Amino acid sequence: MDKPHYVHAIQINTDKCIGCSHCMRVCSTQAIRIVGGHARIMPERCVDCGECYSVCPVAAVYVKSDSLETHLKQYVYKIALVPSVFFGQFPAKYSVSQISATIRQLGFNEVFEVEQAVDFVKEEYKLKSDEPDSPKPVISSFCPSVVRLIQVMFPSLTENVFQLKAPHDIAAIYLRDINSTTNIPPEDIGIFYISPCASKIVAAKAPEGEDKSPTDVVVNMKEFYNKVYKRIIELKRIDELKRSSTMTSDSVKWSLSGTEREYFKGRSLAIDGVENVIKFLEKLESGHITDIDFLELRVCDQGCAGGILCPGNRFLTVERIGERQKRLQERLIENKVVNNPLMKYKEQLHRVSKTEAIYPREGLLLDADVEIALRKMQKIKTLKSYLPGFDCGACGAPTCKNLAEDIVKGEASMSHCVFVQRVMEKNYKLSPEQAFQMIEKIWGKNRLNKYSENHGEKEPEKTD
Amino acid sequence: MQMQFDIQGGDFSAAGEASSEVKKALKQLNIQPQTLRRIAVALYEAEVNVVAHAYRGTMTVDISPARILVQLQDEGPGIDDIGKAMEEGFSTASDKVREMGFGAGMGLPNIKKNSDEMHLTSTPGTGTTLEIIVNF
Numbered sequence A: 001m002d003k004p005h006y007v008h009a010i011q012i013n014t015d016k017c018i019g020c021s022h023c024m025r026v027c028s029t030q031a032i033r034i035v036g037g038h039a040r041i042m043p044e045r046c047v048d049c050g051e052c053y054s055v056c057p058v059a060a061v062y063v064k065s066d067s068l069e070t071h072l073k074q075y076v077y078k079i080a081l082v083p084s085v086f087f088g089q090f091p092a093k094y095s096v097s098q099i100s101a102t103i104r105q106l107g108f109n110e111v112f113e114v115e116q117a118v119d120f121v122k123e124e125y126k127l128k129s130d131e132p133d134s135p136k137p138v139i140s141s142f143c144p145s146v147v148r149l150i151q152v153m154f155p156s157l158t159e160n161v162f163q164l165k166a167p168h169d170i171a172a173i174y175l176r177d178i179n180s181t182t183n184i185p186p187e188d189i190g191i192f193y194i195s196p197c198a199s200k201i202v203a204a205k206a207p208e209g210e211d212k213s214p215t216d217v218v219v220n221m222k223e224f225y226n227k228v229y230k231r232i233i234e235l236k237r238i239d240e241l242k243r244s245s246t247m248t249s250d251s252v253k254w255s256l257s258g259t260e261r262e263y264f265k266g267r268s269l270a271i272d273g274v275e276n277v278i279k280f281l282e283k284l285e286s287g288h289i290t291d292i293d294f295l296e297l298r299v300c301d302q303g304c305a306g307g308i309l310c311p312g313n314r315f316l317t318v319e320r321i322g323e324r325q326k327r328l329q330e331r332l333i334e335n336k337v338v339n340n341p342l343m344k345y346k347e348q349l350h351r352v353s354k355t356e357a358i359y360p361r362e363g364l365l366l367d368a369d370v371e372i373a374l375r376k377m378q379k380i381k382t383l384k385s386y387l388p389g390f391d392c393g394a395c396g397a398p399t400c401k402n403l404a405e406d407i408v409k410g411e412a413s414m415s416h417c418v419f420v421q422r423v424m425e426k427n428y429k430l431s432p433e434q435a436f437q438m439i440e441k442i443w444g445k446n447r448l449n450k451y452s453e454n455h456g457e458k459e460p461e462k463t464d
Numbered sequence B: 001m002q003m004q005f006d007i008q009g010g011d012f013s014a015a016g017e018a019s020s021e022v023k024k025a026l027k028q029l030n031i032q033p034q035t036l037r038r039i040a041v042a043l044y045e046a047e048v049n050v051v052a053h054a055y056r057g058t059m060t061v062d063i064s065p066a067r068i069l070v071q072l073q074d075e076g077p078g079i080d081d082i083g084k085a086m087e088e089g090f091s092t093a094s095d096k097v098r099e100m101g102f103g104a105g106m107g108l109p110n111i112k113k114n115s116d117e118m119h120l121t122s123t124p125g126t127g128t129t130l131e132i133i134v135n136f
Helices: A022-026 A051-055 A068-074 A096-105 A114-130 A144-153 A155-160 A167-179 A198-205 A221-234 A249-253 A274-285 A314-335 A341-352 A370-384 A400-408 A418-426 A432-443 B017-026 B033-053 B095-099 B107-114
Strands: A010-012 A032-035 A038-041 A061-063 A077-082 A110-113 A189-195 A217-220 A268-272 A294-298 B002-008 B056-063 B067-075 B117-123 B127-135
Touching: A010 A038, A022 A032, A022 A051, A032 A432, A051 A061, A068 A189, A068 A217, A068 A221, A077 A096, A077 A167, A096 A110, A096 A221, A110 A114, A110 A167, A114 A167, A114 A249, A114 A341, A144 A155, A144 A198, A144 A274, A155 A274, A155 B033, A167 A189, A167 A198, A167 A341, A189 A198, A189 A221, A198 A217, A217 A221, A249 A314, A268 A274, A274 A294, A274 B017, A370 A400, A418 A432, B002 B017, B002 B033, B017 B033, B017 B056, B017 B067, B033 B056, B033 B067, B033 B107, B033 B127, B107 B117, B107 B127
Parallel strands: A077 A110, A077 A189, A189 A217, A268 A294
Antiparallel strands: A010 A061, A032 A038, B002 B056, B056 B067, B067 B127, B117 B127
């Protein structure tokens, strides 16, 4: 079976990885195994949610993104495409226009907020809610990890995913459009998207249902924050840019949980946190839940404020964004009307805003041939009955069921299980030496020496 | 490949667990997402029927490369008039069951709609047997 190539931002640095298996235990799609003392990710199962990144004690799990410095030199006219959560990372004393002015000082010609595209998205939602025959519930495609989770774990729900491009894509298309009238050649214009998470990096590199993203460079928000923050505290006085009201107040909350659903007619729910999302989709796919028109799902708790590349505390971010919404609301009362320049292009944008259909991935598939798959399933069932069911993880797989699956796939053996090993030793089927080698094969050479050394708690060297 | 599950009558909080397990297994096979969905809906409705009306029952599943065959056998009051039970909107569910969001009288018609073959036999006072076949 030819495996399709899947792009992932989440990577493991095997030089740093100590094979502690923390990542394997938190992975919601059981995509991680420990082999040869290191974590290994199964590309067909990974959804780039970043749960592994958050628990890694030695920063061996990293997020692949583009270098800001290198790419700043590459383009003549540089646009920073910044999501609202970025502004929510800063203490309240720094205003959005101060932060934007500081971003310009890093070498950008223009700063554009992603959520500026949300007014357009709201109109698309209205159109979609009026479509009579779309499969219900319509599932938001905003969180790319949710889309991938559906592709991997809930294949029958792929047709429910709303085929609408992400706000950062809509914004980038608009920016390309308005800059096409200037005399700068299009290849000299660089759109830099600042991503709050691994999954949006993948979405900007290899968007689902699109050939290519209209963004050019994707920057890790943590790195970007460090640069902007360093600059902002250095500056004595920041010249604020006077801006008219271009942002609708609730658009700034779009990436958090609960705003999107208000724009879809009918019954809708907002669910955040990967485990909550999985539990709900499980029930939905099983037919337990009906009569819902729209689902707003976020893999991160508190939506993008909980993005793994957001440096700040998610609850503080939510509070700051809420305060900003209030300020924008007050400004609206003074200025009467929000003048969003992007909305002048809504007809053009509408024509290019749809993605292609989303298809299932083969992450759970045992074999493309049903007959072979059934035989494997039967074998897994039998093997499982020999395994203790403790899900201890000592075999390098997160659960006994996963070990049984790996054995059937030819990627592990029964003697990976430490409990089975004891039985085999008792029956003289395995020597203690062989058992030891097996453990080393999974957890790495010298892994059974002193544990303290692996945890950076080396004993002080003797000085005498 | 065979599977078997016990279903407890009246345990609405657990209703759907057996059909969820079957659906999880089917996802490992290369079958059409739409087919998977039809099976999930038919099995869930069938399981809820046992929970809502019977005292206890079993779900026996047989998966072959071409189709899934599911038999739900229950001990319960049985069905007096199968023809009537198949009508949309007809239900003998108690008010209590309806308050929980079940018993809208769409169960059996929905199962029929989502399966390729459906056989319903019942002995009033003893129990009901429902057989569902969905081809892959």
